[in-house]
Amino acid sequence: MNLKQKYWVFSVGFVVLTLVFLAGMGVYVWQGLPQNVQAQLSQTPDDLIAPLFLGGSLLLIILLFFLNEMFHSYILPLDRLTEDSSLVTTVNPEHEIRVQGCREVMQLARRMNEAATQMRQMRDQLESGPVGDSALLQREEALLLEALNRMPQGVLLVNAWSQIVYFNARALDICAVLLEESGGHDSAIGYMGLGRSLEDLLGPEIAERIGEAGASVPAEGARLGAFRGFEADFLREKGICAGIVPLGSDKEGTGALMVYLERADGYGDGETAEHACRCASSLVCSLHDDIPLEILSPTRLDPRLLEEPVPTPPLDDVFLRELPCTIFDLETTGLDPHGGDEIVSVSAVRVVRGRICQGETFHQLIRPYGDISAASERVHGISAEMVREKPRPDQVLASFRFYCRDSVLVSHCAEFDMLFLRQQGHKVGLQFANPVLDTLLLAAAVLSSRKDQTLEATARRLGARIHGRHSSLGDALTAAEIYLKLVPMLEKQDIFTLRQAREASRRMERCVDYSRIPKLCNMQGG
Numbered sequence: 001m002n003l004k005q006k007y008w009v010f011s012v013g014f015v016v017l018t019l020v021f022l023a024g025m026g027v028y029v030w031q032g033l034p035q036n037v038q039a040q041l042s043q044t045p046d047d048l049i050a051p052l053f054l055g056g057s058l059l060l061i062i063l064l065f066f067l068n069e070m071f072h073s074y075i076l077p078l079d080r081l082t083e084d085s086s087l088v089t090t091v092n093p094e095h096e097i098r099v100q101g102c103r104e105v106m107q108l109a110r111r112m113n114e115a116a117t118q119m120r121q122m123r124d125q126l127e128s129g130p131v132g133d134s135a136l137l138q139r140e141e142a143l144l145l146e147a148l149n150r151m152p153q154g155v156l157l158v159n160a161w162s163q164i165v166y167f168n169a170r171a172l173d174i175c176a177v178l179l180e181e182s183g184g185h186d187s188a189i190g191y192m193g194l195g196r197s198l199e200d201l202l203g204p205e206i207a208e209r210i211g212e213a214g215a216s217v218p219a220e221g222a223r224l225g226a227f228r229g230f231e232a233d234f235l236r237e238k239g240i241c242a243g244i245v246p247l248g249s250d251k252e253g254t255g256a257l258m259v260y261l262e263r264a265d266g267y268g269d270g271e272t273a274e275h276a277c278r279c280a281s282s283l284v285c286s287l288h289d290d291i292p293l294e295i296l297s298p299t300r301l302d303p304r305l306l307e308e309p310v311p312t313p314p315l316d317d318v319f320l321r322e323l324p325c326t327i328f329d330l331e332t333t334g335l336d337p338h339g340g341d342e343i344v345s346v347s348a349v350r351v352v353r354g355r356i357c358q359g360e361t362f363h364q365l366i367r368p369y370g371d372i373s374a375a376s377e378r379v380h381g382i383s384a385e386m387v388r389e390k391p392r393p394d395q396v397l398a399s400f401r402f403y404c405r406d407s408v409l410v411s412h413c414a415e416f417d418m419l420f421l422r423q424q425g426h427k428v429g430l431q432f433a434n435p436v437l438d439t440l441l442l443a444a445a446v447l448s449s450r451k452d453q454t455l456e457a458t459a460r461r462l463g464a465r466i467h468g469r470h471s472s473l474g475d476a477l478t479a480a481e482i483y484l485k486l487v488p489m490l491e492k493q494d495i496f497t498l499r500q501a502r503e504a505s506r507r508m509e510r511c512v513d514y515s516r517i518p519k520l521c522n523m524q525g526g
Contacts, residue, residue, distance in 0.1 A: 011064065018060060077101025081109060083447055086492060088116050091485040092463030093123070145301065153262045157247075157301070160255025161309040162198040162207050166301050169359070174261045175201060178238055190403040193360040194302075194352040195310030195324055206232050210259060213244050227260065239264045247306075256306045302353055310352055312406050315435060316499040320487045323498055325351040326404035326434075327483055328362075329475035330417050331380040333372045337423045342368035343393060344382050346400050347472035349480050350407070354487065356480050362403050363473045365390040380471060394428035397421075401430055408498060412455045412479045414438035435498060439482045441505040444512050446489040453512065458482055 030038065077099045084097040093116060097109045145166075148155050154171030156164055176188040178201070191201045198207040213228060227243035235242050241264050247256040311318045328348035334341035345365050350357040365382065367390040377383055390396075411417040414436050421432050443458045444450075450461065455478055459466050464481035468474025490496075495504050 011067065014067065015060065015064070018063070022056065073102040074105065077105040079448075081105065081112070083450075084109075085112060086446070086489060087461065087463075088112070090488050090492065092461070093120055094463055095461065141300065153260045156198075156259040156261070157306075158198055158210070158257050158259060159306050159309065160211075162211050163194075163305070163310055164192060164196045164198060164201075165194060165305040167192050167359075171261060172359075174240060174263060177263070178202075178235075178240065180238075189360060189362060190399060193350060194305065194357050195406075202232075203234065206234060210244060210257070211255070213246070213257070230259075300355070300358070302355065304353065315408060316502075317497050319496050320490060320498065320501060321354045323351075324407040325410045325437075325483065326407045327351060327410045327476055327480040328400075328404070328417065329411060329472040329479060330420055331382055331472045332376065332420055333368055333370055334376050337420050340370055341373075341420075342366075342370055343397075343420055343424055344368055344372060344376075344387055345380070345472040346396060347476045348400070348404065349476055351410075351480055351483065354484060356477075356484070361473070362400060364396045364399070366393050366396045367391065368393065393424055394430075397425050397428060397430050401425070401432060404432075404434060407434065408437055409434045410437045410439060410479065410483055412439045412458070412475070412482065414440070435502065437483075437498075437501055438505055439479055439486065441508040441512060442486050442490060442501060443482065444508045445495070445504045446486065446493060448511065455479065455482075462486070 033041070078101075080099045081097065084095065084099070087095045088097065095116075097113050097116075099105060099109050148166075149168045149170075151168060151170060154174040155166070155168045156171050157166040159165050172188055172192055175192055179188055179191065198210065201207075202210070209232070210230065213230065227245045230242040230244050232242070241262045243260045245258050245260075247258060310324055311322055312324075315323060326348050327350075328346065330343050331345035332341050332343055343366055346362065347364075348362040350360050365387050367387045369392075372382065372384055372387075409418070409432070415438065418432070418436055425432055439458070440453050443462075444453060447458075447461065450457070455475060456466055458464075459478050459482055462482055462485040464478060464485050466474075467477040490501060490504070493504075495501055
């Protein structure tokens with residue numbers, strides 16, 4: 001129940017209690033009067049009762065007027081001020097506090113804006129000052145990762161739990177060759193990425209052998225960092241050479257290791273992956289997809305992934321900061337899944353340990369069985385010609401289900417997206433049983449005084465970037481940034497785990513005004 005709903009409940013309760021009190025006092029006074037006085041009053045003309053009733057009603061209206069003024073001048077602005085100050089101090093220092101209320105509250109808002117401006121100036125001075133140790137470390141890390149990404153060999157870093165914690169662009173190309181036959185329609189990006197299991201990529205037997213090699217103590221006299229050749233029939237049949245080097249000290253294995261992969265025939269070593277067209281795969285195409293360049297750059301290496309595994313299901317008690325998420329968005333032929341409208345585009349990004357996974361974006365157009373409505377085409381710009389050569393829904397949805405496995409599905413207006421996803425998945429024999437979070441409901445839990453809960457308004461409020469509006473990839477990226485901004489604000493309200501976030505979302509379902517979300521309003525017949 002939000003603040004305005006509480007206000008109306010309180011107002012109605014106040015009126016009812018006042019009437020009950022007055023009625024009770026009237027009965028009490030009446031019973032205390034002598035009978036002759038009661039008889040005289042009972043003979044009072046009816047025309048005297050009306051003024052008494054009108055006077056009491058007028059008194060009640062005056063009381064309600066002052067109660068309403070108190071609410072809108074003090075209580076509601078203070079609640080809005082609390083939310084805005086939380087935004088400024090937690091996720092969006094650029095946010096300007098704007099409230100309408102009494103003079104004292106508005107003066108407080110001005111003082112808070114002045115303090116926020118001073119904080120921004122101090123931050124800018126620190127950032128423009130001499131380069132500190134942390135900045136130098138970040139630059140060194142960026143150069144190292146760029147060097148790894150430009151290597152002609154594929155490089156995988158794997159932790160002790162056989163989870164991939166880094167891969168370069170060449171590794172993605174080589175793994176696509178490995179999966180040509182065994183992977184079927186599942187794209188390589190579904191197998192690669194932070195927290196993905198090496199077993200899914202190479203099979204349990206090879207992954208176990210690689211893990212044992214990584215955990216073994218180097219032989220006495222072995223040169224530190226020397227690669228050990230690794231052979232397997234599966235790799236040999238594909239013309240892939242592999243090598244392993246354990247990571248850690250020269251005396252004790254840690255379980256973490258680096259795997260390098262190379263085509264024996266050297267084919268493709270001279271190609272630059274960033275200039276290859278990937279429109280035929282479930283990958284972002286750097287030539288044709290309008291997205292930020294940083295999403296195409298190699299994933300930053302998080303040292304914590306070498307020390308702790310990425311959580312796997314069940315995820316209910318996993319902290320939101322640690323939660324593996326797939327933030328996705330759909331574009332459709334229309335707004336009525338019950339009337340035969342279909343999905344024409346699926347896009348998603350992964351979030352692991354509170355960071356968007358670069359280089360792991362899923363983006364695929366779909367050739368629907370029906371027509372794309374003119375109204376929908378004007379919104380998302382996807383025409384029948386653009387999807388003429390694209391795969392059918394069963395193929396793309398199967399790839400997407402594999403891509404989002406072992407993670408939480410997150411979307412803005414998830415009720416709309418999940419209805420399409422589950423209904424169309426059911427038609428092709430696929431089930432999406434992942435836990436679901438809705439950034440619209442989560443935002444309503446921490447920004448309850450806001451009426452506009454659209455993706456753009458929520459992003460602006462939280463200081464998240466708006467990418468390519470009304471494209472599934474752009475909206476997925478925007479929703480991902482919104483989710484990451486919401487996590488610290490949810491923690492301030494003691495919402496730390498997936499279970500707590502889902503409970504908070506259920507509470508907010510009654511408070512969200514879906515009439516302000518056009519696509520949901522249309523679905524519900526509004």
